[in-house]
Amino acid sequence: MSARQGMSRCDKEETVRKAFAELREMVNGCMQCGTCSAGCPNVHSMDISPRAMWRKVVSGQLEEVLASKTYALCSSCYTCTVRCPRGISVTEGMSALKRLSSACGTREQNRKTGFYRVFVDNIRRNGRVRETGLMTEYFMEMKDPLLPLQFAPLGMRMMVAGKIHPLAASHYKGKGKLALMFAKVAEMEKLP
Numbered sequence: 417m418s419a420r421q422g423m424s425r426c427d428k429e430e431t432v433r434k435a436f437a438e439l440r441e442m443v444n445g446c447m448q449c450g451t452c453s454a455g456c457p458n459v460h461s462m463d464i465s466p467r468a469m470w471r472k473v474v475s476g477q478l479e480e481v482l483a484s485k486t487y488a489l490c491s492s493c494y495t496c497t498v499r500c501p502r503g504i505s506v507t508e509g510m511s512a513l514k515r516l517s518s519a520c521g522t523r524e525q526n527r528k529t530g531f532y533r534v535f536v537d538n539i540r541r542n543g544r545v546r547e548t549g550l551m552t553e554y555f556m557e558m559k560d561p562l563l564p565l566q567f568a569p570l571g572m573r574m575m576v577a578g579k580i581h582p583l584a585a586s587h588y589k590g591k592g593k594l595a596l597m598f599a600k601v602a603e604m605e606k607l608p
C-alpha cells in the first residue's frame with residue numbers, strides 16, 4: 417500500500433504527509449549495511465529490524481511501517497545513531513515514527529505510543545514517575561475496560577511488596593530545571 421493510501425484515514429493528513437516525507441529524506445542515504453540492527457539491544461523483540469524499517473520508509477510503505485511494533489520497542493539508547501556509517505540519526509527516525517503513530521495511527525497503533533505519552537506527562541506533572549497515577553491515566557487513555565483486569569494481579573503484588581503507595585502525595589510544584597527541560601524539548605520538537 418502506498419504512503420498516500422496509508423494516510424487517507426487520517427484527519428491530519430497534510431501534517432503526516434509532511435512528517436513522513438521528512439523522515440524519508442532523513443533516511444534516504446541508508447546503504448542497508450545493517451549496523452543499526454546488529455547493535456540494537458532490542459532487535460530480538462522487533463518484528464521489523466531497524467535496517468529493514470528504513471528500507472520500507474524509503475519505499476513509502478507508511479501503513480506497514482506504522483503497523484510494526486519496532487518503533488515502540490526502541491528505547492532510545494542511541495547505539496545505532498552513534499554507529500551508523502552514513503551519519504543517519506536512526507534514533508530520531510524511531511522517535512519520528514512514534515510521533516506519526518500518535519498523530520495518525522489506528523487504535524491498535526496508538527496503544528503502542530499511548531504509554532509513552534502518559535509516562536512522560538506523569539513525570540512532567542509529578543517530577544518523577546508515580547506508578548499508581550501512571551497506570552490509572554494509561555487505562556483512561558486506552559479506553560479499554562479489560563485492561564485494568566489484565567494488570568490487577570501485578571498491581572496487587574507490587575503493593576504487597578511495598579513498591580507502590582497509592583496514597584502518597586506529590587510535593588512537586590512543576591517548576592525548576594525539570595520544567596525548563598520539558599519546555600525546551602517542546603520547543604525543539606515543535607509540540608503544541
Ligand code: SF4
Nearest residue numbers: 446447449450452500
Ligand atoms: S547503520 Fe545506517 S546505513 Fe546502515 S542500515 Fe542502519 S541506517 Fe542504514
Ligand code: SF4
Nearest residue numbers: 456490491493494496
Ligand atoms: S536507539 Fe532504538 S533502534 Fe537504535 S539501537 Fe537503541 S533501541 Fe535500537
